[in-house]
Amino acid sequence: MRRHRAQTGAGFDFTNVDRSTPKVGLFVAEIGVNAMNQTRTRRCFPAAFKAEVALAALTRRQSLAELAVRYQVSAAQICRWKGHLLEKAEQVFAEPAPSDVEPLYAAIGRLQLEIQLLKRMLPPCS
Template identity: 45%
Template sequence: MSRRTRRNHTPAFKAKVALAAVKGDRTLAQLAEQFDVHPNQITAWKAQLESKAADAFGPGGGSGAEQAAIDVKSLHAKIGELTLENDFLEGALTKAGLLSAKR
């Protein structure tokens, strides 16, 4: 008996299966046979769809482009701050003789 290799389903496939389960016109067993996935997996995808469906209609539900831009700005600021600290500490340790010149 050979084992089936682990499959990675695309988000589009998961959504298709979950939407079919939400419709309710077919049983879980029929959907499992049609899509060749375990009924427990269909139930999990359906629950995930139902729990995150409200996010699609909430504030900023369309895209997170504005939030991503804000995060990038703060991350760039943090990178600059940490670079400045590293340069300062490297100079101080080199003057103290605790950091070798060849790194």
């Protein structure tokens, strides 16, 4: 019998559980299951938290397993965040690209002159 991910647990058999009424209890809250439709809810982590975890992984003072337990995130997720940090680290020290502001200011000035000229030439609308 194939089980859905939300139906499997550590040492707990879900085959004989009555699912006619949703049960809200400690076990359901611990694994992050929505009591109404028995699906897992996605956790969203802020960028600051991801950076903190990735930097902790880069320092290698603790193993990935210890970091996973400490931050309650899987080791695979920590490895992904660490990889993203290493990929984007170069951009922190890169010089910003020169912006093409001068042509934009020239276009603004030209358009302002056209507006003033048209205001003088056309009679006011009433």
